[in-house]
Amino acid sequence: MRIQHAGETFRKEDEIPVKVQLFVSCLADMVRPEAAIAAVHVLEKRGVGVEFPEGQTCCGQFSYNAGYQHEAAVMARHFVRVFESGTQEDPTDILALSGSCAATVMHTYPGLLYEDALQQGEPETKAREWKKRAEAVAGRVHEWSMWLGEHADQPMAPNGSPLPVAYHLGCHMRRLLPESRKAQDLLRALGIDAREPENAEECCGFGGTYSFTEPVVSTALADDKLANVQNLVQDAGAVCLTGADLGCLLHLEGRLRRQESSLPVCHVAELVELADQNRLTPDQVRQLEQGGGK
Amino acid sequence: MAGQLPYDNRPWPERRDAALQNQTMRHTIGFVTRRFTLIKGEIYRTSPDLEASRKTAVGQKRQAIRDLPQLLEQFRNQVERRGAHTYLAAQAQDAVDIALNIARSHQAELVIKSKSMVTEEIELNQAFEKAGIPVRETDLGEYIIQLAKERPSHILAPAAHRNRHQVEELFQADASREKISPPQSDEIEDLTRYARSRLRQEFLRADMGVTGGNFLVAETGTLVLITNEGNADMVTSLPPVLVSIVGVEKIVRDWASLTEIIQQPAMSGIGRHLSSYTTMIQGPKSPGSVEGPREWHVILVDNGRMALRDTEFEDVLSCIRCGACLNACPVFREVGGHAYGSVYPGPIGIVETPLLTDFQVLPELPSALCTLCHACQEACPMDIALPDHIISLRHTIVKRHLNSSTVNWTLRTWARFWSTPGGYRRSISLARVMQRLSGKKRNAQGLFPGIFAGWGQTREIPQVAPKTFHEWWQEWKERAEEK
Numbered sequence: 216m217r218i219q220h221a222g223e224t225f226r227k228e229d230e231i232p233v234k235v236q237l238f239v240s241c242l243a244d245m246v247r248p249e250a251a252i253a254a255v256h257v258l259e260k261r262g263v264g265v266e267f268p269e270g271q272t273c274c275g276q277f278s279y280n281a282g283y284q285h286e287a288a289v290m291a292r293h294f295v296r297v298f299e300s301g302t303q304e305d306p307t308d309i310l311a312l313s314g315s316c317a318a319t320v321m322h323t324y325p326g327l328l329y330e331d332a333l334q335q336g337e338p339e340t341k342a343r344e345w346k347k348r349a350e351a352v353a354g355r356v357h358e359w360s361m362w363l364g365e366h367a368d369q370p371m372a373p374n375g376s377p378l379p380v381a382y383h384l385g386c387h388m389r390r391l392l393p394e395s396r397k398a399q400d401l402l403r404a405l406g407i408d409a410r411e412p413e414n415a416e417e418c419c420g421f422g423g424t425y426s427f428t429e430p431v432v433s434t435a436l437a438d439d440k441l442a443n444v445q446n447l448v449q450d451a452g453a454v455c456l457t458g459a460d461l462g463c464l465l466h467l468e469g470r471l472r473r474q475e476s477s478l479p480v481c482h483v484a485e486l487v488e489l490a491d492q493n494r495l496t497p498d499q500v501r502q503l504e505q506g507g508g509k
Numbered sequence: 510m511a512g513q514l515p516y517d518n519r520p521w522p523e524r525r526d527a528a529l530q531n532q533t534m535r536h537t538i539g540f541v542t543r544r545f546t547l548i549k550g551e552i553y554r555t556s557p558d559l560e561a562s563r564k565t566a567v568g569q570k571r572q573a574i575r576d577l578p579q580l581l582e583q584f585r586n587q588v589e590r591r592g593a594h595t596y597l598a599a600q601a602q603d604a605v606d607i608a609l610n611i612a613r614s615h616q617a618e619l620v621i622k623s624k625s626m627v628t629e630e631i632e633l634n635q636a637f638e639k640a641g642i643p644v645r646e647t648d649l650g651e652y653i654i655q656l657a658k659e660r661p662s663h664i665l666a667p668a669a670h671r672n673r674h675q676v677e678e679l680f681q682a683d684a685s686r687e688k689i690s691p692p693q694s695d696e697i698e699d700l701t702r703y704a705r706s707r708l709r710q711e712f713l714r715a716d717m718g719v720t721g722g723n724f725l726v727a728e729t730g731t732l733v734l735i736t737n738e739g740n741a742d743m744v745t746s747l748p749p750v751l752v753s754i755v756g757v758e759k760i761v762r763d764w765a766s767l768t769e770i771i772q773q774p775a776m777s778g779i780g781r782h783l784s785s786y787t788t789m790i791q792g793p794k795s796p797g798s799v800e801g802p803r804e805w806h807v808i809l810v811d812n813g814r815m816a817l818r819d820t821e822f823e824d825v826l827s828c829i830r831c832g833a834c835l836n837a838c839p840v841f842r843e844v845g846g847h848a849y850g851s852v853y854p855g856p857i858g859i860v861e862t863p864l865l866t867d868f869q870v871l872p873e874l875p876s877a878l879c880t881l882c883h884a885c886q887e888a889c890p891m892d893i894a895l896p897d898h899i900i901s902l903r904h905t906i907v908k909r910h911l912n913s914s915t916v917n918w919t920l921r922t923w924a925r926f927w928s929t930p931g932g933y934r935r936s937i938s939l940a941r942v943m944q945r946l947s948g949k950k951r952n953a954q955g956l957f958p959g960i961f962a963g964w965g966q967t968r969e970i971p972q973v974a975p976k977t978f979h980e981w982w983q984e985w986k987e988r989a990e991e992k
Contacts, residue, residue: 239978241927241933243978244977244978244979245937245940245973245974245977246971246972246973246974247971247974248974248976248977248978248980248981249974251978251981252978252981255985267978267982269930269979269982269983270930271930272927272928272929272930272932272933273927273933275924275927277920277923278920278923278924279900280881280900280903281876281903281907281916281920282876282900282902282903282904282905282906282907282912283904283907283920283921283924284904284907286920286921286923286924287924289924289928290924290927290928292928293928293929386880386881386882386883386884387883390882390883390884390886390887391883414543416884417839417842417882417884418839418840418880418882418884420839420880421880422879422880422881422882423881424916424920424960425879425880425881426963426964426968427960427961427962427963427964428876428877428916428960428963429876429877429963430963430964430966430967430968431522431525431526431529431966431967432525432529432840432843432844432877432878433880433967434966434967434968435529435843435844436839436840436843436880437967437968439843465971466968468969468971469964469968469969469970469971470967470968472968472969473967473968473969
């Protein structure tokens with residue numbers, strides 16, 4: 216299905232609006248709700264109904280990648296229960312505000328829930344049932360910006376030169392979600408000149424709990440990444456650092472602030488909302504950082 | 510049985526800091542690894558027809574590992590039929606003892622070697638030097654680090670951490686020790702010319718040669734060596750006694766399989782279709798022939814490898830030591846090979862080191878030296894599931910209680926709170942309280958529990974929003990209902 220845009224709402228009058236469920240991720244929920252709020256506004260503007268299952272917490276990727284598989288499975292089962300409830304007859308797409316979380320649900324959940332059920336002494340049939348439930352949920356999960364680029368037409372890009380930004384494509388989105396590089400096309404269509412820094416395919420050093428347990432190496436990697444981002448600021452006039460994964464972005468932002476840099480850092484949804492409102496200027500982007508964008 | 514691997518006994522933070530402070534090394538390693546990765550990507554991109562060959566090679570190699578016991582027996586029979594000797598060394602020490610006995614029985618006075626990772630693994634040089642038998646490395650990179658009294662920092666390019674100025678200094682010192690004329694400059698050509706003439710003398714003098722092996726062809730009992738310098742040709746043809754020390758996993762079934770797999774190390778390692786030299790040995794000198802060793806001994810090393818068969822880690826035995834995963838790894842690019850403390854650094858090293866030794870050495874590697882970026886998975890021509898293995902090893906570390914109590918406490922408490930909406934809400938209230946207590950102070954990590962404090966050492970800690978999205982949504986929904 217493709218959502219057309221017409222006039223102010225980018226929505227075809229006679230089309231029944233689609234509905235999606237939003238998984239905002241723990242990080243957006245707690246420290247960058249503006250990203251999730253922008254994501255809601257952007258979807259609604261395109262005629263997409265947003266449902267937010269309020270029982271949601273975290274996908275459990277932190278625990279899984281640190282080797283705590285049972286702990287991850289506890290959170291994964293919770294995720295599956297939350298997102299399968301009330302959707303039996305009408306399964307909607309689940310849009311995740313993080314490429315990395317989306318990859319976890321898609322690639323890790325089925326095997327994890329199967330294995331953990333067996334580990335907990337459940338019979339094979341029960342384990343297989345968990346696997347099936349996980350697969351059903353996994354099949355509905357998409358990263359937010361990739362879904363938007365694929366399913367919704369965008370308003371015409373404003374006249375004038377596009378706004379250059381530094382775009383960070385996180386490793387899991389890059390390597391585990393097929394065609395993820397297309398996510399940048401969405402931004403370009405909206406008048407955002409998304410540019411990847413040099414050595415873009417190199418990890419920023421976040422790595423989930425790695426950023427806590429190995430701060431030294433994690434930060435050395437961040438500094439390499441940020442040096443290349445700063446080059447984009449200097450050479451291409453990039454006005455901010457953006458991306459679809461708040462884990463990477465908060466890690467890089469934390470480093471920038473410790474080094475007294477005021478380069479704005481924001482989630483792509485915040486930029487898309489600015490574009491929707493025709494407010495895509497360096498000033499408005501700077502205000503996002505101060506929470507003034509809302 | 511678990512194998513034995515040498516290791517650097519400095520603790521990880523010390524190895525890490527030494528590496529991060531060595532700016533020359535970081536610059537050199539960063540340059541070399543990015544360059545290797547670039548040319549590797551380029552050659553696979555421009556030879557799309559070879560992708561089928563790579564896939565065939567992977568399938569055949571996996572099957573060879575499943576058939577390893579039978580293929581090893583076939584290989585040994587073929588080699589012995591031609592009058593050479595074979596040995597199976599269960600552990601590193603056994604391999605060293607066998608090699609030393611051969612050297613002693615021939616009263617060897619100088620041993621020359623071509624590049625071999627397995628001899629690093631069993632610390633052959635150290636054992637020979639201790640027994641009073643000098644060993645000379647003849648691969649240029651190995652020769653450099655031998656002069657520097659270092660271990661290889663990279664499985665393919667052992668001296669990748671050193672630049673040419675540093676190499677010149679080593680050669681100058683060597684020349685003045687040996688009272689021979691030093692290299693004329695630090696240009697690569699002059700350095701190579703120096704090493705070439707210096708090593709030539711030792712090639713002619715040596716009475717025993719030692720090689721590793723890239724492939725063992727079971728069908729015909731053939732040892733295949735690939736090099737870029739031709740030194741393996743000299744090592745295998747000049748000295749009267751040849752000892753080849755090879756990991757058991759190097760087996761390929763037949764020449765058809767060899768044809769598929771032989772391009773992979775060069776393509777993935779140095780971005781070329783084939784290494785400059787391919788050396789094949791199929792027995793000692795036969796009567797009447799002019800070249801080749803009088804005696805050939807093949808020591809097949811297990812050292813923890815066989816125990817990986819029939820486990821989820823079996824694909825690790827398909828590794829062809831091309832180094833592509835090291836080159837692609839952002840952590841390796843940052844800290845270089847020596848920081849790992851193992852002879853096998855990089856992604857394959859952090860998987861193999863604990864596996865071969867059953868976590869007896871360097872158990873911190875899977876957790877401390879990987880961000881799980883999956884670049885290694887993308888780089889590995891043999892499709893080894895490195896990130897999955899790293900996660901699985903981290904899980905083993907948890908199960909064996911090898912993590913610190915802080916890490917355990919954090920991850921378990923975290924899951925307890927976040928597996929219910931109520932617990933999740935309580936954790937947010939707690940975070941807000943801590944945030945209020947710490948005020949706007951910098952470096953307030955002391956107030957953050959468990960492993961979270963680590964973040965604040967180098968980065969500002971993000972503030973919990975005055976209104977979370979959950980809280981915003983409640984209001985938004987109510988407003989919408991009022992309308």
